[in-house]
Amino acid sequence: MPIERVRPGVVKVVPRKLTFAERLYLPKVIAGMFVTLRHLLHNLLNYKKLPIISYPEVKRVYSERFRGRHILTAREDGTTRCVACYMCSTACPAECITIEAGEDERTREKFPVRYDIDLLRCVFCGYCVDACPEDAIYMTRDYEMAIDTRARAVVGLRDLVVPPNFPVEPMGWRPYYEPLQKKGTAGGTGLGQPLREAPYDDDAPPNPDLYRGE
Amino acid sequence: MIVDNPYVALPPKAKVYNEMESLIYHFKLIMHGIQPPVGETYVQVEGGNGELGFYVVSDGTKNPYRVRCRPPCFTIFQAYGQMITGQTIPDAIAALGSLNIIAGELDH
Numbered sequence: 001m002p003i004e005r006v007r008p009g010v011v012k013v014v015p016r017k018l019t020f021a022e023r024l025y026l027p028k029v030i031a032g033m034f035v036t037l038r039h040l041l042h043n044l045l046n047y048k049k050l051p052i053i054s055y056p057e058v059k060r061v062y063s064e065r066f067r068g069r070h071i072l073t074a075r076e077d078g079t080t081r082c083v084a085c086y087m088c089s090t091a092c093p094a095e096c097i098t099i100e101a102g103e104d105e106r107t108r109e110k111f112p113v114r115y116d117i118d119l120l121r122c123v124f125c126g127y128c129v130d131a132c133p134e135d136a137i138y139m140t141r142d143y144e145m146a147i148d149t150r151a152r153a154v155v156g157l158r159d160l161v162v163p164p165n166f167p168v169e170p171m172g173w174r175p176y177y178e179p180l181q182k183k184g185t186a187g188g189t190g191l192g193q194p195l196r197e198a199p200y201d202d203d204a205p206p207n208p209d210l211y212r213g214e
Numbered sequence: 215m216i217v218d219n220p221y222v223a224l225p226p227k228a229k230v231y232n233e234m235e236s237l238i239y240h241f242k243l244i245m246h247g248i249q250p251p252v253g254e255t256y257v258q259v260e261g262g263n264g265e266l267g268f269y270v271v272s273d274g275t276k277n278p279y280r281v282r283c284r285p286p287c288f289t290i291f292q293a294y295g296q297m298i299t300g301q302t303i304p305d306a307i308a309a310l311g312s313l314n315i316i317a318g319e320l321d322h
Contacts, residue, residue: 003299013300022302087244130224131244133237 062141067124067173069142070117072160073135080161081136084112088128088137096121097128115160119145120153126173139173222248247276261286263314285319 004012021027043050053060062068072080084101102113128137147153168174217223220239229236252274258267264286271280290313298306 003296011299015300016302016305018302028304087241091244133230133240135227 062143062172065173066141066143067126067139069119069140069145070122070128070155070160071138071140071162071166071168071171072115072157073138073166073168074161074164076164078164080112080115080157081134082112082115082132083134083136084110084115085133087131087133091127091131093125093127094121094123096123112157115157116154117160118154119147120150129173138168138171141172249276250274258284263287263290263316265289285316285322287313287315287319288322291315291320 004014006012072082074080084099086099086101089095089097089099096118098114098116098118099112100114101110103109104111124139126139129139145153162168222243224243225233225236225239230240231237250272252272254269254271256267256269258265260266265284266286267284269280269282269284270278273279294309294313297309301309
């Protein structure tokens, strides 16, 4: 054993005896580089099997239930479905949703004057979608949220509200609609999503041959 | 995954929109949360590197009084000091890799 207890609190450490090749240092460096080189050659020869895509041109298709950027759906007259009930901001574990409620003078209905989501605080858990009693907030499969300043991470009503009849069917996380999944469907959530034959193409592991950008 | 217990799981959306009781349960669960009994418990599951456990103390309200996570890597990592004592620095890197630690679990 390299560790020897001399007295409480003090140990004597005997270093491991190095072999001659290890003491020369260079042979082991070359041996280490050889491992790297072997991986490089192996990947170069089998580059078609590499699980890579040419990202900006080719985008990976994620699951039907992917939790990406939020949207606020609208009614047919173009107003947002949100009634500023604060359920989503209560359910939010990251406390990233700020709502200010207002009252419509004509219909006497509550609506959000301000609805801000701080995407840097958001943990994309989808609890706001589950909490919403109005089907107002959904999560899309959009994951490209690059920004250049922190202030831009806060998205408001202008960025979130989508036009009426916006096609939300194939989009990311939807509320949980039915207690039981239909047999033969993979990950569908009932009424919210179109039931398709299993397995979903999107749920399958990415096929590198399919998504290679050429 | 969802359990069939209306006191814990949110009701399905189709019921929330059509049944008064489900809407009440929905509001109660979001606003007041799950109401666990007063007490403490430790639950463990099999994690990737060992036992992952959570010790939760409840005072009967929505938020736990105390939560302690017992991550598998934190325990395994305690052997690291003995493993690398007297060895060379490259050995330390290899030993760390063989432990397969997750740095987030060591943050205690």
